[in-house]
Amino acid sequence: MSEEKSLNFIEEIIESDLETKKYDQIITRFPPEPNGYLHIGHAKSICLNFGLGLKYNGKTNLRFDDTNPVKEDVEYVDSIKEDIKWLGFEWANEFYASDYFDKLYEFAIVLIKKGLAYVDDSTAEEIAKQKGTPTEPGTGNVYRNRTVEENLELFQNMRDGKYADGEKVLRAKIDLANPNMHMRDPLLYRIKHVPHHRTGDKWCIYPMYDFAHGQSDSIEHITHSICTLEFIPHRDLYDWLINQLGIYPSKQYEFARLNMTYTVMSKRKLLQLVEEKHVESWDDPRMPTISGMRRRGYTPASIRMFCDKIGVQKRENMISVGLLEFCVREDLNKTAIRRMAVLDPIKLTISNYPEGKEEILTSENNPEMPETGNREVAFSGNLWIEREDFREVAEKKWFRLAPGAMVRLKSAYIVKCTDFKKDEQGNITEIICEYIPESKSGSDTSGLHVKGTIHWVSQAHAAHAEVRLYDRLFKVENPSKEEGDFKSYINEHSLEILPNVYIEQEVKNVKPGEPIQFIRKGYFTLDNVHTKDGKLVFNRTVTLKDNWEKAAK
Template identity: 40%
Template sequence: MSSVTNSDALVGRPIPVWDQNTPSQASDHAKANGNVVRTRFPPEPNGYLHIGHAKSMNMNFSLAFEKLGVAPENRETYFRYDDTNPEKESKEYIDSLLNDLTWLGWKPAKTTYSSESFEFLHDCAVKLIKKGLAYVCFLTKEEVEKQREVLKKRVAVIAKGGDPDKQCESVSTDIFPGKYRNTSIADNLRLFEDMRKGKFPEGHCTLRMKMDITSPNPNMHDSMAYRIKYTRHPHAGDGWCMYPSYDFTHCIIDSLEGIDYSICTLEFETRRESYYWLLWALDLYKPRVYEMSRLNIAHTVLSKRRLLKLVESKTVRGWDDPRMPTISGLRRRGYTKECLNTFCNDIGATRNMNLVEVNRLEQAARVCLADVARRAMAVVDPVKVTISNFSGESKTCTVPNFPQNPALGSHDVIFTPTFYIDSADVKPEADANFFGFAPTQLVGLKYADIKVRCDEVKVSGGKVVEVTCSVTDEDTKPKSYLTWVSAVHNIPCEVRKYDHLFSVPEPSDKWEEEVNASSEVVYSSALVDPSVASLCNAGLTDKWKSNNAFQFERIGYFVVDDDTTYVAETGKGKIVFNSIVSLKEDVAKTTKKDATASAAADAQRQRQAILKARLSISKSDFFKKVSDYAGMFSKYDEEGFPTHDAKGEEVKKSAAKKLKKELAKHEKALANAAKAKK
């Protein structure tokens, strides 16, 4: 690729032989692409895009080319719907993906669907069968799981230099290597055609790739290529009753579309072997694969499964709830495309796994909104104030729309002797460290050019309900100038203030119990000055675009919500505002953040200590000595794997599956520790 000036920028782990293009493949690709360097963004339409996808878009549409040194005129990115699982996909999700991509400002060179290549994928499967590299398998799900357990044990013995035929328990050849693995090519072609014609029940059989069952990589243990699903496809329609798997599809489509760099996240790193093996087996062009770290943001989750559960359980208002990390949720919260793209540029893309603090996203919002969010005065939790000696009925005050840029104009608000301030600006007793309304305290009223001294603060039921004050012309300068909203000239509104969706920085497996019950607080009696009326009209809101945002002076940034029904011409209906971000991190928030960071650091140190201690525990003792499993099990098999829980009941298959994953992690940690010692 002559257009790349820094070819070492995106280099992944080599896979000898399989990842190499033949001279003719490289030549054909170079002729087809010319000077173009092509990437792709291939989400599955099984949910809404989230901020992790925003990072991926930023990488595939921009940052990758910057790292590679590709000139703008030579850049191409395909937007591909990776739509091979019709049970979880829908037209709603398909539309949402395109809307979010468009809103963020990315312009793909081409939009494609994997489903539009189903015929080509089918032909590839037939080619594999003819080469003796794929077979129709009738093993049940339970039998396949048993087969994978056997393969895992045999691979472990081989890795230690042992003889698996002698050291592993004997199993039926139906399971290992599998009674369907050596079916004739002619029979496999006939059976695969029967699958396509719908002659088998759903789930009755699959097409599996005949890969390498001795490989230490489980992804090479005859991965599934096709499965039967009698489900209508939301894009392809009714033409198919069997569908290709992700592992079979994405590498073939990458090759078919002439992708130069296939960029994914690190959890796909173990699929490099299967990715390149399949392209090698099919004699297809092989793109370069690069894995980057997945985005992890504190106090949130980015798993589509978990996000879907939040929606289905009505924990949130929907996929576009302002607390959700989805692009739709962030847009509704008031984050603009500039905010998100600035954030993605700031964090960059590396292979280092880390937890990104929310304040980095918040700061990006402050920077981007400062010059575009028009000023207004509002009170979230109103307290009535009356001036006892005000001369006249009202006073017109001029307020700049953007104080830092007078050229952008101003608006008028009317001051009256009765007005409202926010409850946060009142205390029932004088306090030398408090500069708002308190008995005998001097306060300035912003834009009204008036100084008042607080005479009385009325309290009812422990809550401040009213303030009385008087105008003073004394020379003393007030320590604060407060914002206000006239009691006569105002617009009632609803303000929704948002906090983290989760109460802990890193939600655990018990994440549903860690949802922050105070993540949304609704103030239904808020008031805003009337100057915003024309900009808050319900006709201006659009769920797929950014609604108007304001800086409520001294409070923070707020955006008009889609639930707004207000009609400026009639003055009827309701305005709803969502909090975006505070003007700056105040002392209380900073202290809270520091405490959270300290707690997170302590938790990290504890985790590291626990992991270090675990390295002294053998595989066979893992579930007996690790504190997480203390008292959970009463019986174990000969290898120390739990078979019965504390009550004496057999461990369920679903629980055993999770336990096996944890044991695999422990085995990997032990192996890495052993390598490090060497």
């Protein structure tokens, strides 16, 4: 009997809140800024917030933090919604911070009237200097003493577009000596004469994240506002604004963000990789974006399993990408159909197989799922096999093909190598074998026992394809922490294109996103970008085993 999984610290808080009747129903939210594509770090937050809503019969809202029109776009909004649905979650309500622009403006007026906000004409550099340092208090300026009436008029003028970008800001009037630098008169509004993707030209002033976030939570009656650890210093301001405005008391809680080896999570750095053409696009299968992982063949179940295994912590740590790959293998081993594909082909001719003869053999679709049954595989005397499955000189523990050696062709016959051919450059071009007619899989009466089994594809029945072998994008564990430009640590072998691959004919019916295990070669999926006009392109999702760990040892 398996032990019940212990609660994480957020679940403990929620269960206490429900037990004490603090809330009748919990409401969480996932609040992405639509300025880029979601990555695996966001997946952790999605699984946490939506998972809590499901576990405790609550609700989870999707709210786009669209307060910076300079960087935001409808393209990102659509991709975020697609990613969340693909991961298997549905939101209770779809909201936007821009839905609340009128209400947030009213909140700002309330603070001004209470003498808790003022319009400041200082430059960004001057404001930063006036805030002081962690060991020295800040200093006020002449604008801090403006009257309520003057601030109301200036703020209205800001809204009416009478000032240029950066000419004025609205700041909270709190405490310039507060040990928390975020409480030293933080900015609430700035001027940006930029059309918004939803509100158009209605506004030329936009709330800062710290002002929009907590108030949006309050408007939606979010009970548990779950952020990452970098927002701990922001919590005091979150609470201060809610208290001063006298609105619904949402509460903020923080957990450790996901840091994963051999990748970067910064949107800025990911954007660099795209813009500087180090990768093909945001959904390049080497990217840690959810769309990139989807295109590579990662499954929603494997990502949810990964997020569950890493758990929820209060301290930052580095998670091995090997754990994610383990989860992918665990899921695909159960769900992926098996097919034979020869990635580096060399001819194998069975000299004693009747000329022109063809057979239809059977092989398992997935031995882990007997209910998927068997498939038919065409066999002939002219095959493709992997070049690496033959050696001119066999070593002591070599159990594949070599002169005089025998192997079993998977789901077919035992063959014995009798000869091989070379071209003028000395490259092996063809393997000659004889087959044992009595050794057919499923009805073997030959009495022979061989240790090696190799896969193959009949030349006359093969589909031609291109295969893309994707690997980790960086060759160091933490590229962001290394000296110099993080891009100098890009793994130059993160993509290998094999243009001449032969696969079982039936693979032509596979659709993008359907997992396949190419026997002995790894897990693959049909690429949804490069597969077109009759050309088949497969992406490797993950190898069958952790080759990196083996190489490290």
